[in-house]
Amino acid sequence: MIAKEIILAKLDSRFLPHVTFNDQICQVNAEGLHYRDLNSLLRTLDSHGVEKVELHSVCGQRYIGTDLKTGMAIEIYGTPGNDLAAFMNGPYITVYGNAQDCVANTMNEGKVVVHGRAGDITCYGMRGGKVFIRDDIGARAGIHMKEYMDKKPYLVVGGTAMDFLGEYMAGGVLLVLGLNLKGDEPHKARFVGTGMHAGVIYVRGNVAHMGKEVKMVDVEKSDMLTIEGLVREFCGYFKTDFEEILSKKFMKIVPYSHRPYGRIYAY
Amino acid sequence: MKSYLPVDFIVERDESKCIRCKVCVNQCTYETHNYDAQDDVIRSKDENCVNCQRCVTMCPTHALSIKKNLGPFRDNANWSSEVIKDIKKQAETGGVLLTGMGADKPYLTYWERLLLNASQVTNPSIDPLREPMEIRTYLGAKPDALEIEFEDGDIDLKTKLAPQLILETPIMFSAMSYGAISLNVHESLARAAMRAGTYFNTGEGGLDSRLYKYGERAIVQVASGRFGVHSSYLNAGAAIEIKIGQGAKPGIGGHLPGEKVTEDIARTRMIPVGTDALSPAPQHDIYSIEDLRQLIYALKEATNYSKPVSVKIAAVHNVAAIASGIVRAGADIIALDGVRGSTGAAPKVIRDNVGIPIELAIASVDQRLRDEGIRNKASIVAAGGFRSSGDIVKAIALGADAVYVATAALIALGCTVCQKCYTGKCPWGIATSDPWISKRVNPEIGAERLVNLLRGWSMEIKEIMGGMGINAIESLRGNRLHLRGVNMTDTELKILGVKMAGE
Numbered sequence: 088m089i090a091k092e093i094i095l096a097k098l099d100s101r102f103l104p105h106v107t108f109n110d111q112i113c114q115v116n117a118e119g120l121h122y123r124d125l126n127s128l129l130r131t132l133d134s135h136g137v138e139k140v141e142l143h144s145v146c147g148q149r150y151i152g153t154d155l156k157t158g159m160a161i162e163i164y165g166t167p168g169n170d171l172a173a174f175m176n177g178p179y180i181t182v183y184g185n186a187q188d189c190v191a192n193t194m195n196e197g198k199v200v201v202h203g204r205a206g207d208i209t210c211y212g213m214r215g216g217k218v219f220i221r222d223d224i225g226a227r228a229g230i231h232m233k234e235y236m237d238k239k240p241y242l243v244v245g246g247t248a249m250d251f252l253g254e255y256m257a258g259g260v261l262l263v264l265g266l267n268l269k270g271d272e273p274h275k276a277r278f279v280g281t282g283m284h285a286g287v288i289y290v291r292g293n294v295a296h297m298g299k300e301v302k303m304v305d306v307e308k309s310d311m312l313t314i315e316g317l318v319r320e321f322c323g324y325f326k327t328d329f330e331e332i333l334s335k336k337f338m339k340i341v342p343y344s345h346r347p348y349g350r351i352y353a354y
Numbered sequence: 355m356k357s358y359l360p361v362d363f364i365v366e367r368d369e370s371k372c373i374r375c376k377v378c379v380n381q382c383t384y385e386t387h388n389y390d391a392q393d394d395v396i397r398s399k400d401e402n403c404v405n406c407q408r409c410v411t412m413c414p415t416h417a418l419s420i421k422k423n424l425g426p427f428r429d430n431a432n433w434s435s436e437v438i439k440d441i442k443k444q445a446e447t448g449g450v451l452l453t454g455m456g457a458d459k460p461y462l463t464y465w466e467r468l469l470l471n472a473s474q475v476t477n478p479s480i481d482p483l484r485e486p487m488e489i490r491t492y493l494g495a496k497p498d499a500l501e502i503e504f505e506d507g508d509i510d511l512k513t514k515l516a517p518q519l520i521l522e523t524p525i526m527f528s529a530m531s532y533g534a535i536s537l538n539v540h541e542s543l544a545r546a547a548m549r550a551g552t553y554f555n556t557g558e559g560g561l562d563s564r565l566y567k568y569g570e571r572a573i574v575q576v577a578s579g580r581f582g583v584h585s586s587y588l589n590a591g592a593a594i595e596i597k598i599g600q601g602a603k604p605g606i607g608g609h610l611p612g613e614k615v616t617e618d619i620a621r622t623r624m625i626p627v628g629t630d631a632l633s634p635a636p637q638h639d640i641y642s643i644e645d646l647r648q649l650i651y652a653l654k655e656a657t658n659y660s661k662p663v664s665v666k667i668a669a670v671h672n673v674a675a676i677a678s679g680i681v682r683a684g685a686d687i688i689a690l691d692g693v694r695g696s697t698g699a700a701p702k703v704i705r706d707n708v709g710i711p712i713e714l715a716i717a718s719v720d721q722r723l724r725d726e727g728i729r730n731k732a733s734i735v736a737a738g739g740f741r742s743s744g745d746i747v748k749a750i751a752l753g754a755d756a757v758y759v760a761t762a763a764l765i766a767l768g769c770t771v772c773q774k775c776y777t778g779k780c781p782w783g784i785a786t787s788d789p790w791i792s793k794r795v796n797p798e799i800g801a802e803r804l805v806n807l808l809r810g811w812s813m814e815i816k817e818i819m820g821g822m823g824i825n826a827i828e829s830l831r832g833n834r835l836h837l838r839g840v841n842m843t844d845t846e847l848k849i850l851g852v853k854m855a856g857e
């Protein structure tokens with residue numbers, strides 16, 4: 088139980104017109120709030136044990152989800168700004184709208200579900216947690232994603248991706264479903280997996296252009312288990328038909344070598 | 355085909371002194387020496403020697419000396435032995451030549467051509483032994499104006515100050531990553547920074563959890579690989595530094611080969627053991643000043659605006675304009691690394707050819723920020739080959755707030771500047787991730803030596819300031835009237851903003 092009176096008493100008075108409580112859910116009207124204020128408000132709510140926050144009329148505020156200490160659930164209505172969930176460590180963000188650039192930048196833990204599209208540089212340097220984007224994502228997604236011990240990052244995209252997908256990828260899983268591609272139309276991304284040295288990219292459908300460090304191979308049984316798990320979760324969020332997604336062939340893109348640049352030095 | 359690749363160094367052993375103790379055999383990490391039990395002699399493979407002087411230092415009977423192999427090729431100013439050998443190596447392998455440390459050529463250094471002032475007759479000098487000398491330095495954004503309120507004789511500061519780093523001496527330890535250097539070296543730097551009241555920089559390889567206790571004296575770095583970057587790391591340090599570039603290798607990424615990624619290093623970098631740690635050349639979320647601003651503020655948000663954010667760049671051609679953009683992007687500190695800056699590993703051709711001297715960069719950045727009226731918004735930290743307190747005083751007079759030193763710190767820990775850091779086999783236990791070799795540096799003794807160096811340099815800085823009649827480092831900063839140039843063209847003098855000696 089959260090004591091909303093205590094929380095309201097703790098808030099800076101300028102925030103009061105923006106905050107209401109509906110049962111255990113805190114509703115914030117983000118209209119006119121600078122990102123610095125909005126995030127400061129979220130920090131206060133987080134530190135007082137608020138478990139669920141709805142942010143309404145969000146319009147371009149950056150860095151939502153950064154520097155929160157708990158697994159707080161945040162529902163965003165509107166368009167969050169760049170660096171959504173940057174360096175995030177636990178929260179569960181759902182966006183009812185599109186996201187902009189740099190979603191899940193260097194994210195360590197938590198989840199982001201976007202009922203729309205996301206911009207460039209999605210999941211740069213991400214190390215853990217999951218990101219689900221219903222529609223397309225921009226260029227440079229999944230660059231230098233990496234995994235470590237029990238940490239493994241996942242990015243699942245319902246639409247297609249633009250160039251440089253998975254560049255320098257060092258771990259984790261990218262799954263691009265291409266649900267909006269027509270017939271045999273390949274994914275939009277070129278230079279897929281340039282410099283990639285670990286991790287895996289799964290694509291439903293075909294990729295026309297890849298970096299020279301990677302190859303496209305058939306998926307195996309164990310891959311299908313991962314894919315099915317992720318697709319099932321995807322369908323749960325976006326109410327899509329699991330069987331229909333699975334009806335098309337998946338391919339997997341992996342690096343030739345874990346040390347692509349092992350032989351560039353003389354002595 | 356066989357290449358003529360004569361050895362660089364020749365090991366000379368005085369047989370009359372050698373007692374076959376095998377210290378050299380154990381100390382040389384390049385396996386130069388080996389004991390032949392049958393003949394009871396120690397033989398040396400000259401071709402392995404990098405002239406680090408470890409065996410010479412450790413030999414109890416002083417039986418060893420290392421000689422440079424003079425004259426394997428005919429003297430030629432253009433086609434030196436180094437040039438000829440480099441070409442042959444590349445013809446054999448088709449690879450890029452690697453090197454370590456800073457540029458070793460007689461590069462354009464301006465420190466020797468800049469001379470300091472002292473008081474004579476018309477204003478008195480100050481004796482630092484008897485009078486207070488202030489060298490404490492604050493790094494971070496300073497307000498445009500101070501709003502002060504007087505109430506019943508009390509003074510109340512109304513302006514909210516931006517977070518600052520407080521240095522008891524204007525010298526910090528530059529970024530050196532764990533992986534490029536050993537844990538014991540990181541710990542030596544950390545302890546020394548704690549004791550001397552300054553800061554060490556983690557470099558881009560994260561901070562080992564055992565060193566979090568020194569976090570209040572750490573500047574934690576964020577680079578393109580984002581190794582070991584997570585919320586507790588960002589919050590562990592006193593400041594965060596975004597590494598855009600490095601003086602030894604402007605514009606290119608980094609590469610810690612898998613062999614050096616041991617279990618401890620993997621844990622700190624948060625990557626699997628044995629994988630190559632590749633840092634892409636750019637940070638792919640920064641393609642513009644606006645993007646840089648986005649990352650600066652992401653880091654400020656991630657630490658709730660409690661720490662200054664520094665941006666480190668290599669000093670390159672348009673450094674003044676770039677610096678202006680960085681300050682406008684919201685950086686609290688801008689770190690400039692000149693062409694003579696060091697590295698654990700860089701392509702030789704980049705190290706020796708790319709970038710500009712730090713002296714010119716400090717002067718032009720300081721001037722530009724002053725001209726634009728934004729000099730107070732960020733502190734300038736200069737790096738790249740500071741060898742003495744004299745260099746440091748000149749840098750501050752040119753406009754730097756503080757300096758970063760790395761090579762000098764490593765020399766204090768035993769380094770002999772053999773330039774082979776990239777092999778990971780540093781016989782002095784510094785540039786290595788091998789746990790056995792790393793034991794050669796003891797963090798306690800290391801810290802003591804570093805503190806000694808800082809103490810010596812700080813006293814010298816005070817001596818020089820006293821001689822100038824200055825008792826606070828604030829009065830020296832950007833005070834170019836205390837500098838004069840020799841052997842310089844008008845353009846050089848103009849960029850440095852100093853007068854010719856005699857003027």
Ligand code: SF4
Pocket residue numbers: 365381382383384385386387402403404405406407408409410420781
């Ligand atoms: S590399 Fe160093 S330790 Fe080995 S022989 Fe040469 S000087 Fe001695």
Ligand code: SF4
Pocket residue numbers: 406454455764768769770771772773774775776779780781782783784785
């Ligand atoms: S750190 Fe070690 S390898 Fe590097 S120059 Fe110094 S002595 Fe040589």
